[in-house]
Amino acid sequence: MYEPHESLIDVPDDTIIWKYLDLFKYLDLIANKQLFMLRCDCFADKYEGMAPSYETISRLLHPDEYPQKNKIVLGLLSAYEEQRKSSYVNCWHINNFESSIMWDAYSNKNGGLAIKTTAGHLKHSILDQRKIYLSEVIYGRDKLGIGNLMYPLIVKREEFADERECRIFISPVSTAINQPEEVLAALPKATKISIDIDVLIQEAIFHPLAEDWVCESITNVISHVNANFIPRKSTLYSRSE
Secondary structure, X not given: OEOOOOOOOOOOOXXXXXXXXXXXXXXXXXXXXXXXXXXXXXXXXXXXXXXOOHHHXXXXXXXXXXXXXXXXXXXXXXXXXXXXXXXXXXXXXXXXXXXXXXXXXXXXXXXXXXXXXXXXXXXXXEOOOOOEEEEEOEEOHHHOOOOOOOHHHHEEOHHXXXXXXXXXXXXXXXXXXXXXXXXXXXXOOEEEEEEOHHHHOOEEEEOOOOOHHHHHHHHHHHHHHHHHHOOEEOOOOOOOO
């Protein structure tokens, strides 16, 4: 279930959020009522979830207070990496409106869709019994501190700031640390969490450049999976105002 956390940046319930995705992921969601979560170290961005550098941690630890600083730094780096390899993430885009940048980056005109909802509906749609956290993402790795093991999971490089991301994630702090390497290596690259899709999906939208026949064909497919979630066509490029 969703659980707030004092070290994370909460997103107000009325915040509009979007997920841009392809047809297969949408069909999987509405058919199985599960949300896909990717392991944090498996993203294309190899800095995803990565801890502060040795130099940064060392600088933040005063030598008078930590006489065995080198050992402590190495221990923290190991704990951060174990946490990264056992955490799973699902990403959303914060915006009051559709984003042409996000359409281009994460969807396509041959079956791409977007889900529109709110942070509150996302929180309340989570049925999974595991602890699921939600946070806004911070951009700029210079903002990384060492106060909480989960903090690197919500900090990304400034080059990704256009994503305006919030994310839900599973981060099993109590069970991840001091696990043997073979246990971490055996963890799956992805997992899924149970979702009430009637609560989650407020609106589904076809790519603005999708041909009408593509929308009609996909609508026919979706109607056989779950007729309650037929997308409408985006008017992003056709509105006159």
